[in-house]
Amino acid sequence: MELITNALTSLHREESGQGLVEYVLIIALVALAATAGMSSLASSINSAFSRVGVILGSYIS
Numbered sequence: 001m002e003l004i005t006n007a008l009t010s011l012h013r014e015e016s017g018q019g020l021v022e023y024v025l026i027i028a029l030v031a032l033a034a035t036a037g038m039s040s041l042a043s044s045i046n047s048a049f050s051r052v053g054v055i056l057g058s059y060i061s
Contacts, residue, residue, distance in 0.1 A: 008021060 008024075
């Protein structure tokens with residue numbers, strides 16, 4: 001972990017590394033948003049499969 005911190009610190013000091021740090025922060029924010037959205041999406045998908053299961057179950061019985 002210290003190696004990553006040192007690498008990011010040295011890149012932050014250089015102007016050429018500044019863009020890289022900004023891209024890393026953007027990717028981290030997108031990953032956080034995707035993770036938060038997955039919970040809601042998974043709940044909706046689970047609900048849809050449950051409804052389909054109930055409908056199919058009514059045809060079988």
